[in-house]
Amino acid sequence: MSNKKQYLTPAQFKAEIEKCLGCPNKPCMKACPVGCSPQEFIGFAKEKKYKEAIEAILNRNPMGETCGLICPDKFCMSACTRKNLDFAINIPKVQATLMKNYRSFAEKKRPESQVTKDKIAVIGAGPAGLAAAKELAENGYITYIFEAKDHIGGALKYIPEERLPHEALSADCDGILSSPLINLKLNHKIENPQELLKQEYNGVIIAYGEQNAIKLNIQGEEHTTCYKDYLSQPEKYKAAQNIAIIGGGNVAVDCALTAKSNGAQNIEIFVRRRLTDMKISRQEFQELFEKEINITALTSPEKIEKNEKLSLFIHRNHIVENKAVALSDTTIELKGFDLIITAIGSRADKLTEDINIIMAGDCKEGSSTLVEALASGQKAAQKLIYNIEKKDN
Ligand code: SF4
Missing domain, CATH: 3.50.50.60 (FAD/NAD(P)-binding domain)
Incomplete structure (x- = not known):
């Protein structure tokens, strides 16, 4: 079931594509890791040539709709010249909307070679x-x-x-x-x-x-749950009402949003560095705030204790020469968690x-x-x- 907010309405779509300036140097394409050209597919969409628009996306990006839904704004959007006039075009959403509405127009991209090889x-x-x-x-x-x-x-x-x-x-x-x-x-x-x-x-x-999920290497770590376990079977943790999430990236956001949908009442994300250092998009920040998920920046976990519930001991950090450094005598105990999720990545x-x-x-x-x-x-x-x-x- 799709969430309508993920796609543009016809009026929004029209407004977004009309903003494209057709910049000759294609900064949006240069900023795309797979070399997809928003100028090209937006140009086709303006002419209502949807088959060509879909082919232009699929020609470089085999997951055009998924990328449009979750691509951060640091690629094509941050390069879009239009932001110098008013706002960057919401290129990812234009792409996702095109793919959703017109994918069937051109499911096949370039023809595969007739000669099969190794x-x-x-x-x-x-x-x-x-x-x-x-x-x-x-x-x-x-x-x-x-x-x-x-x-x-x-x-x-x-x-x-x-x-x-x-x-x-x-x-x-x-x-x-x-x-x-x-x-x-x-x-x-x-x-x-x-x-x-x-x-x-x-x-x-x-x-x-x-x-291999990265470990915190702190006392009591055995009482934590790895993000992979949580996200692969969230229904197993439905009873958890108070949840701490340790980590500042996309998987921490995924855990927080999943926990919210799973019925958790209080969700707090603990981040080692500053909010501005979090590797998440503006849209993800917005989602977290809309869902009333708390973020505590500049904190690191020290140990975890299990009694009836879980206690998380954290200390404060500050940034010195771009590194998070512990501030002495700042350790506090946060009691009453049902679940502590580690979401600091994998190797x-x-x-x-x-x-x-x-x-x-x-x-x-x-x-x-x-x-x-x-x-x-x-x-x-x-x-x-x-x-x-x-x-x-
Ligand atoms: S940078 Fe923005 S305005 Fe310029 S061609 Fe790309 S999408 Fe259009």
Whole structure:
């Protein structure tokens, strides 16, 4: 079920696209990690050429609707020249609205190569793996995606429905998987990518995200719940009314919004640095404030105690030479939490690339936005294709 607020109304859509100045140097395109050109798709939309508009999006971005819904404003919008006159065009929402309303006009992007080539394995069906698979298929490679879980989408699956309607994510994933050259194998955990090269695969892209949640390394940590556990099964924690969330990024926001939908009364996010250092968009801040979710900045957890409820001991920080430094004698005990969620990110196991094994997405670059993960997947596929074709020549 989609949330209407996520998309533009016809009047809003018209107003947004009419603002485009058609800047000759295309700053919006240059700021997009996958090189999508808002000027181009907005131009087509102005002429009501929706098929061409959709193709212009899909030509660079295989997850056009999902990106439009969750892309932060730091890419195309922050580069939009229109902000010098009044406000930047809400490019992500224009893109999401176009995809939602007109996707069926042009589901297929560029035709896939008629000549099929080698078999490539992609490990992980998150955004980087999906983008890599799409890029490989478009270049004629038969691609097998191996996913350890029983679903695709990776960390996108954890984003609450109200921020990312699941039907939008499914529509984008279906579009990618509609390629006849892409095969999906769910519930397939690959322990050793090298083994795939000994089988029939000529190359491997590793894109399995960051699997190991980062620990707080404080006393009582065993009483906390990791964001992955919380977001994958929020219904298990429905009884929790008072929730503390430790972390200042998107997953902390996802946990807070999910907790609110789950019926929690009091939700407080504890952030090590300043509010302005939080890596979340203005829209996410707005959502948190609208939902009356508290944010306490410049605090770090010290220990957790469990009695009838959970107590969180925190101290205050200040910023010295751009680092968060503890202020002495500021420790306080905050009592009465039912649940303390850690949402400070994850790390990937380090693997070594070689000519036939290329890494992509968060397991290579660290946590990133969706559009950066897509760009990383596309680049990894291009690098692998280059390596294979160079070797063959
Ligand atoms: S920068 Fe903004 S105004 Fe200029 S072409 Fe891109 S979307 Fe249009």
